[in-house]
Amino acid sequence: MVTSYVMVKASTGDVDRLREEMLSLDEGVRSVSIVAGDVDFVVKTEVDSPGEVKEIAAGIHGVDGIEDTQTYMAMD
Template sequence: MVTAYVMVKASTGDVDRLKESMLNLDDGVKSVSIVAGDVDFIVKADVESPAEVKTIAASIHEMSGIERTQTYIAMD
């Protein structure tokens, strides 16, 4: 099992729509939290392989209203 966190910066104020879109993206997406700070969302994914993490992160990055993403894979 691979656990990853995707930090997401939005370019729009439509956070509710973006949150729903990310939650419905893939069964591996376990949670989407709206946060204060340098990013707008933290997405937690639990998947079988790093390739699946890449797919989820790329899909988020391609969404309308997303400015940038950073992906971190947990080591433990």
């Protein structure tokens, strides 16, 4: 099992729509938290391979209103 955290910066204030779209991208998306700070969301994923993390990150980039992401994979 590969756990990752994707930090997401949005270019729109429509946080509820963005949250719902990211939650519906893949069954590996476990949670989407709206946060304060340098990023707008933290997306937690749990999937079988790093390749699946890449697919989810690409899907997040494809959501209208997403500006940037940074992906971190857990080591334990």
